[in-house]
Amino acid sequence: MKKNIEPCYYGDYLQLDKILGAQSLESKKYGEPAHDEMLFIIVHQVYELWFKQVLHELNAVIDTFTPERLSDTDLIGVVHRLNRIIQIQQLMNDQISVMETMTPQQFLAFRDYLVPASGFQSIQFKRLEISLGLKREYRIDFDKQSFYSRLTDEDRALLEGLEAKPSLFELVDRWLARLPLLKTADFDFWQHYKQATDTLLNNDKDTIENNDTLSDKEKRQELNDWQSTRENFDALFDSSQYASLRKEDKFRLSHKAMLSALFIKQYSEAPIFNLPFQLITALTEIDEKLTIWRYRHAMMVQRMLGTKIGTGGSSGHHYLKKTTESNRIFSDFFNMATFLLPKDMLPPLPASVSRYLGFYLSESTANDSAK
Incomplete structure (x- = not known):
């Protein structure tokens, strides 16, 4: 490892004069x-620093996914970076507890001086949302029509340019759609899957119809829900x-991507599918922690402001609560649990498929290993 020629001083390296002098x-x-107000400023500055690091990791992940081919080595790096983002998100969620040490009256001592500033104007957070896949057509904004017109020309150009680029969601969707769905002469997973799910769904229907503890009204509701689930399976x-x-927003993943992701989750313990499974799990957790952050932020705003409007003109708590469930990205990965079969109902991967997947141990290899 090369050594530096000139000495590096801690304060100069971190530019502490700039950072510690930035609280006005x-x-x-x-x-x-x-x-x-000092606490309020520092907490939000720390958020912006973490947003910068998350974007640094996220952009590297997007760059890795952009080419047509993705190696296992590349995927290991992607999963590592996504797990780092998850840990940063946990810190950001915990940071809300620090903010909550401030009482509503302590906040009111300076709140009106901040109009019309708002966290809604955080360009880095908008970049984060867009890069993950929450583009304009998918997200709820309290002022969707005029939001971009309220930005500087530079910020507006930056976000609109980002909207035109493939997001991580889109890149992952394309990658999943390219994965081969295994179907050989001695193995047709989807035929087995359909038979198994038909059995499970019919058993569920019988359970509802023969449940004497349900009223007629409750049975009708349960059967309506069952029919909706049946339609999702049939699709x-x-x-x-x-x-x-998909046009009704019941699904967001493309059809091929959904089937690939479902197959990966069914056989998550197979070595060839374990890394893709870790990727899906990490994206699910990122979406979950982002949702928790929105929820905790909404609860904090209600605690501080009650039903007052936000300093930026939104409906405050009501708007933030609405975005908690609506501004989701990888909800298909959450809902995929609906379609999973129990492990004991899965057909074993045959030898030909095992060989293709790269973990088949031939008899000769086994004999060599035993010697």
Whole structure:
């Protein structure tokens, strides 16, 4: 490892003069400075620093997924970076507890000085949402029509340019759709899967119809829900039906990508599928922690403001609560649990498929190993 020629001083390296001198209290301009404004500023500055690191990791992941081919080595690096993002998200979620040490009245001591500033104006957070896959047509904004017009020309050009590029969701969808769905002369997973799910669904229907603890109204509701689930299962085997449900926002993944992801999750313990399974799991957790962050933020705002509007003009708590469930990205990976079979109902992978997957141990190899 090469050594530096000139000495590196801690404060200079971290540019602490800039960082520690970047807390300018608005309340100080109008009289006695509000003590808790310092906390408010630092917490949000730390958020922006973490957003910068998350974007650094996320952009590297997107660059890796952009080419047509993705090696196992590349996938290991992707999963590692996504797991780092997850740990950063956990820190950001925990940071809300620090903010909650401030009481509503302490916040009110400087809150009105911040109008019309709002976390909604965080360009880095918008970049994060768009890069993950929450583009304009999928997200709820309290002021969707005029949001971009309220930005500087530079920021507007940056976000609109990002909207035009493939997001991580789109790249993962394309990657999943390229994976081969294994079907050989002695192995047809989807035929077995359809038979097994038909049995499971029919058993569920019988359970509802023969459940004497349910009222007629409850049975009708349960059967309606069952029928909806039945239609979702049927769509897996009918691309046109799947496309119709996708238009209704029942699914977001493409049909081929959904089938590939489902196959990966069914055989997650097979070595060839374990890394892809880790990728799907990491993306699921990123979406979950982002949802938890939105929820905790909404609860904190309600605690601080009640039903008051936000400083940026939104409906405050109501708007934030609405985005918690609506501004989701990888919800298909969550809902995929609906379609999973128990392990004991899965057909074993035959020898030909095992050999193709790269973990088949031939008799000669086994004999050599035993010697």
